[in-house]
Amino acid sequence: MAATVFYLDDIPESGAIAILDGPEGRHAATVRRIRVGEPITLSDGNGLLAESEVVAAQKDRLELRILNRVLSAAARPRVTVVQALPKSDRSELAVELMTEAGADAIVPWQAARCIANWEAKAGKAVDKWRAAARTAARQSRRAYIPDVADLHRTRDLLDKIREIIAAGGIAVALHESGAARFVELPFDRATEIMLIVGPEGGLDDSELTAFAAAGADVTLLGPTVLRTSTAAAVALGALGALTSRW
Incomplete structure (x- = not known):
């Protein structure tokens, strides 16, 4: 997985385009200055992880192509x-x-x-x-x-x-x-x-x-x-x- 992790409630299937906007998108595009071609790991905060690549970047929004998804097992107990x-x-x-x-x-x-x-x-x-x-x-x-x-x-x-x-x-x-x-x-x-x-x-x-x-x-x-x-x-x-x- 890529080093940078951002949260997105609804992560689409592999091959689809995801939109990262709001506070997460603003942090990624403006604060972290992530640009086209860079890898990002998305998570829904409930165990789902997805490798993605930035295909478009704006001031407070990124468009990402989902490469693959995997469900991370929760720690037990x-x-x-x-x-x-x-x-x-x-x-x-x-x-x-x-x-x-x-x-x-x-x-x-x-x-x-x-x-x-x-x-x-x-x-x-x-x-x-x-x-x-x-x-x-x-x-x-x-x-x-x-x-x-x-x-x-x-x-x-x-x-x-x-x-x-x-x-x-x-x-x-x-x-x-x-x-x-x-x-x-x-x-x-x-x-x-x-x-x-x-x-x-x-x-x-x-x-x-x-x-x-x-x-x-x-x-x-x-x-x-x-x-x-x-x-x-x-x-x-x-x-x-x-x-x-x-």
């Missing part, structure tokens, strides 16, 4: 990151890092000790996370753009934890008080994995108790205390080595 809202200056960084590290789904969470509060701006803030995930997926040449859910509260997470556990998955609340070590969990047998990352102020005792009661493992990730914006990326990297995801 699927990993959902529940991210407590970081402070505004690190919020989108957290999304970028976990996307580059391979998160399949991202759930913004209004935890008890979050400094940030999205109550009055949840829709706009979630849109920013979705845009950050899309940009990071393009940068890391991913065939899949992570799903970014709407804002969740703790009660919503408890239902999700129970669903994952009932289906043979593992839910992990990353915390320094964990009795178990991250590398000791049976990730290779899990159908799905949920990672729960607390805010700058840490997980509240009542949250830890509720998560454990719902079936989550409170687990120590490593020997150092990580920022909330980097913990998910470190955990995802460890999962890549501990499972067949890499």
